[in-house]
Amino acid sequence: MANRDVSLSVWQGHVHAIVGENGAGKSTLMKILYGMQRPDEGEIRVNGTAVTFRTPGDAIAAGIGMVHQHFMLADNLTVLENVVLGSEPRKGGVALDFGAARKKIIQISDSYGLGLDPDVTVEDLGVGARQRVEILKVLYRGARILILDEPTAVLVPHEVEELFANLRELVREGLTIIFISHKLDEVLSVADAITVIRRGTTVASVVPKDVTARQLAELMVGSELPSPETRESTVTDVVAVSVRGLSVQSPEGRSIVDGVDFDIRKGEVLGIAGVEGNGQAELVEAVMGMRVAGGEIRLGEHDISAWPTLRRREAGIGYIPEDRHRQGLLLEAPLWENRILGHQTRRPNVRGFWIDRAGARKDTQRIVEEYDVRTPGIDVDASALSGGNQQKLIIGREMSGDPVFLIASHPTRGVDVGAQAAIWDHLRAARAAGLAVLLISADLDELIGLSDTLKVLLRGRIVADVDPRNVTPEQLGSAMTGAGEAA
Amino acid sequence: MLQNRFGKLAAAALAGSMLMGAAACGGSEEPATSATAAAPSDGASSAAPAAAGAKVGLAYDIGGRGDQSFNDAAAAGLDKAKSELGLAETKELEAGNGETEAAKEERLRLLADGGYNPIIAIGFAYSGSLKKVAAEFPDIKFAIVDDADATGPNISNLLFAEHEGSFLVGAAAALKSKKGHVGFIGGVQVPLINKFEAGFAAGAKAVKADIKIESKYLSQPPDFTGFADPAKGKTAAEGMFDAGADVVYQAAGGSGSGVFEAAKAANGLAIGVDSDQAKTAAADLQGVIMTSMLKKVDVAVFDFLKSFADNTVKAGTTSYDLKAGGVDYSTTGGQVDDIKAKLDEFKQKIISGEITVPDKTS
């Protein structure tokens, strides 16, 4: 059972944060609250009345709405259409009454300051606006209690601020918000009450003003915490990776990555800061050979610009992709098969033409142990693991086969504090082992703490070089938006 | 059950003779089961319990009884025999689309095993399977329509001179066409239907050498839907009428009703095939059918059954041509009465050999 003896009391008109490591049982708890899973024991009361949810429909009827971390929107439909999808307003039984729906949407949007135009297609909206569409969707269905599952994971700092302003607006109107997160600073700044979950049970209920982020994190993990700072420099003089004039164009001919140059030396972590969507993903894919690009990429003494992805990997590039579900794992395959992914030409996974099942399994067992992947075995599907453990498996895999260059794209995104610390340790270990590391992240603390060198990417160009030793997240943030020169 | 009884004997020769044993065994069991099954379907079986009455098995091609064409003609022959000859029992099976030869073989074998004698296969598709099964059951008489390839001492091949009959309706079409423009629609482009086209074209040209003849086939083998798709027939015929034709001859089985619909809509004329379609087509369409090329499968089936009853079955080819009255044109509705004399003149010339009708399109 993922949850035992969870007790949680949420006050109306509160932002109630639930924090915990991944795999701690937050998701299960939320699924129970939203009727996607049924509890074996215990009860849920809404406004004092005991309720039983068999389906999300029951939860919605009781006024509970869920905003998922992964948006569930149809890109090519308008805001209006997305909102009414599944609860279409009827006029005279059959005809769709879009007029009434539009009115209601505008009214909700205005009263909570969501600022949404019902007739814009979702694909034209930014991430923050899409999230507000999700919120609008549940408000439209009459929710008075909103569950937000890691809502800030996909947002950049200023969008987070906007979201928090929206949340405060909602609370002021008497709505209740259950806010799931592991970004403790955010939790502390927005929540009225905090419940900490660890290993499936509630371990503490605290008020923000009584705790620091560090104390909160220690409650979550149940022990003391590391920090992202790297200690002494391991940077050498040997250039391991050299990129010159790297350019990527969209199919329409727009420049996405525009003449990017950088060198990474052995033992160096190069951090790339930038608001998401400024070409980071394309830059990484170009370096990996997954995308057509101009310019030159050298790995050691080889010009690898024309090499296919597989050959680059064989030459010693390890790759932690930004979206582990889409690019890093075969979710429906067992762990040992995932060990082979990306290494399907190398021992111990294969022997010539044949898959070496025994060898791959043995090495998967090694990774599970060395990288502390918490799993009952290597035959479970990757989808059964929590995000942090999936990520640890990926890192363990990418670190095997003697890489010389590691690309880490948002390595701790959506990962709990405990796994985050472990991942930072592994990245530091990689650096100490003399790897060149390219780190892309939206977590500014992580970037500043881990990088030896920082570059800011804006609209596909490197616009600033920043020294991580004397820059604050605020300065870096403003450089990322192009607001001014960083210190 | 059989498997257990004979399980240990595997030698081929023994198995061969056993099969006969099995057939005999199946035969003796059969009446009990099939009588109950057949009884509700028609009462004919009980009407003629005479020992002389035959148990007739009929294997249709795709479409079966009710296709308003080829298979129905065979069914008509069977029905006639049933009432006139007093058949003990009849069993009609039909083919499925795209089936293998093994399935056809099995169908014939089931009939043979069930004690049916004689067995008639409708359509050339049964050629290979009939040949095999007939060899296994030398005491049973088989007949096959439209095929001369399957031969044997107990096989009668019932062949038709479709080109000769088509010649006559071709001539009729040319005589009736005001615009000098006629059309031919074949169901599927197979050699058999080619015969219809060749005869039709020759007949039309015999009347008017410079007549315009359009030809179209609804589908190509192995796609046999052209024999059973009225919508396709309608579209093709509409195209011809639009292009200026005023008489269209169809040799397209079940698709023919679409041709008639198009003819009606375009105020044109159509020529039916196989049966006298001015009688069998839907009532509102009968008026557009000026004549039909009769392929008297019913006569052939009846004759064969009659010869069986008389014990005068002749193995090998029986040719149903104009001379033998196996093919002809129909006069139902009186639309060709005015040109009947000319048509009968052509008929005599063909019978006398003065005109040789080509059976292939050049």
Place this chain on the structure above:
Amino acid sequence: MSGPAKSTFADRLLGRVRLRGPVVLVAPILAIVFAGLITSIVLLITGDPPLDTLLLMVEYGTRPRSIVLTLNSATYYYLSALAVAIGFRMNLFNIGVDGQYRLAALVAAAVGGAVTLPAPLHVALIIFVAMVVGAGWASIAGLLKVRRGVSEVISTIMLNAIATALGAWLLNKDRFAVEVSGSNNIGTKPIGASGQVPGLELIPGTTSKVFGLIILAIAMGILYHVLINKTRFGFDLRATGRSESAAVASGVNVKRMVLIAMMLSGAMAGLVGMPQLLGASYSYSLDFPTGLGFIGIAIALLGRNNPVGIAFGALLWAFLDTSSNILQLHEISPDIVQIMQGTIVLSVIVAYELVHRYQISAGQRRVSRQLASATPTQAEGASA
């Protein structure tokens, strides 16, 4: 954010997602029982006694000769389903198996009829030609997808129609065909004795022979299993099917895989007509069986792309086909069997989906239970 089921319904439908344990067998058995029930209801409505009808089918279907017929049909159904399954395993819907096997059989029959070679070589040549033609025809759809982004569903359906037209054009006396004298049939020149594959007398109690090429079908099943599950190529293929984006990131050249998978599927499709051609008809003529490619799709779904599952699916399908022969003799519409086949496919899909959902939640519960009970010490150690 631990991922729940991220597979799509299509993934599960096409068996790209593994199912484990005894439930895997429970699903199809339930489905068959359910299909039997539906069929019985239909039989009741049409006024036929359901139990007697089913017993009749079983009695007839288990006669030695029927078993031979069943095995023979199952042989080409199996090959057809394997061809479809290769595509399914990597997310390709090769609807064109039908056109591929017909064209392949036609060309192979023409080549086989035109030459005379020593026996094993002659057979090998015909089979080789069939595979090449099948692969070549399928590669058109592959190339269109890779180069132009044309959905293989659409292109293969169109290629089926083109194969029909091309076949009709080729099956002409000016080209591949010879006239069978006295017959209204038309076909390729019969393949000589050296190119024929003798049947096997496997079933006692009948002289009917099982296709010799049933051995080829079994070998192909084993080859399919080994290729998909044991080789690097198979891993890449499965990875692409499960997640194209992950396959790209892992260095798989997806375009190349699409083309190769399509050609393998086509080569397998080329074999579909071989048991019939080399074991029974020896010539491609107008009455060569059609539609086997579509039956293959249903059977691949039934067998969830698993070589053993497909074998059972093919045998079941063939058994139903064969036993339907007896129905007409008893004045029962053989269409009842088609209802049964359709119901089985639908209920199997539903049953697998239910089983899958049950397994996902059971699996996640199991993982969290094991972790909850086993990891306290490990967890402390890990984060220290």
